[in-house]
Amino acid sequence: MIPLASVPPSTQAIEPPSVVVSNLRRAYGDRVIIRNLNLRIERGEFVALLGESGCGKTTLLRALAGLDPIQGGRISAPRRPAVVFQEHRLLPWDTLECNVSLGLKTPNARERAAAALGEVGLGERLHDWPRNLSGGQAQRVALARALVQEPELLLLDEPFAALDALTRIRMHDLVRELVDKRRPGVLLVTHDVDEAIALADRILVMRHGAIAFEHRTNAAHSASISRADLLAELGVLSHAAA
């Protein structure tokens, strides 16, 4: 039914997918950003979406998040997805605990927020203000705020782009660990080829509003992809690798 997502039978049998996108169309007036896009992300599957600036990858993420209206096709997700943006978007007037529990409607929201902050290593700072955090810490809180909602789909919009290299590597490990534990489907929009290789089960390259290339990194039958191949897909000729 959906050609781009051939799924390993084991996971398919157990759980419904995190999201299924069919024939999606996004346009601003006459300008078509996304045309006929199909995508399926399974629970626990980590998908990285690469692409040049302006190829429509953030537009796709925003459509999946329900932030923008779509002009055609269908997005079916069981529940509202959680999003982590490039900026942390913490409310400066709320403590970390209140930030993480924002929008959480369960009666034990505070305890869950505290537990989620503990998971990202900031359990000691429940009552601190966001302004006292470093960039990496703020992004960890944003991650906790997304995961505390127990989303079935987690959307990451270049969440590590503004972090320094060391912090980024630590964040990669943390995200991978938390995703493995909670098993949401993940769509990571990124510019960083190495990040995509390090984190994703599946790498998609988007071009002119459609998915132009797909690669599974963890499947046994597929050979591991080189950085240069991916860069070539992105229109960058890497002389060093050649």
Place this chain on the structure above:
Amino acid sequence: MKEFSLLMTASNKDQLVLSNFEQIASVSDFDRTGNADTPSSQRGPAPLLGKRGLLLLSWLAPVTLVIVWELLAGAGWIAPQILPAPSKVVHTAIKLVTTGTLLNDLGVSLLRAIAGFVIGASIGSALGILVGFSRIAEAAIDRSIQMIRAIPFLAALPLVIVWLGVGEAQKIFLVALGVTFPIYINTTLGIRQVDPKLIELGRIQGLGPFELIRRIILPGALPSILTGVRYALATAWLALVVAETIGAQSGIGFLAMDAREFLRTDVIVLTIVIYALIGIAADAIARFLERRLLAWHPNYGASR
């Protein structure tokens, strides 16, 4: 009036610049020593005057002025009808307090100010919220409000007297009129300036419209609203001085005009000092509110 508001703007700007400067200073401090708790005495090269020295210096001029004034008045170089000695003013203050008239007049004045402020702030914030949230409301009423705002509100005084006479209503109305606009403008501005990215986040976290306003829009608008409150307190006080100067039977302004009839400059100076003190108190209240409500804000927060 115009001059006054210009002055207000200038002094407010100074404070803003000052607080930014302090912040920068404390940041560089942090960088150098790696310890945020470094006492300020260790900052930079050895200063000519310590912190206490500077504090003493800042009090030197006003204290000297009062002493010179006292000496000149005591020596009879300044006629008491022109300017009474500071000690005489203090004496008069004590006398008026003990007879109860001063506290009574002060109470009357404060009550007028509070009543006018509450009415003006309610109208200003209600209109501000309406216009801040609704483009339709903005189109419908913002232009009219801006036109009325262009009138220096004290210029409307003769008309207000024709409408309401010189009783309590006129005084409260004038205060309310002066308070409404700064509150209105800053409320609207505050709501409009809330980061749209945070509102978007609120939607993603599943907040309904009411929760969105309570958790994101109003807290985001609060710094601006409190700036409006601070301006409004100053305006309220100015409006009261003017309103009480005309046809009052009680209040601080009445005390001053009554004293003028008898050339009691000591009482007049006393009322001026009282107006100043209450102005300072009002500003202190506004600052306290900022400190408490904006503890999260890098420019206001008490715990830096």
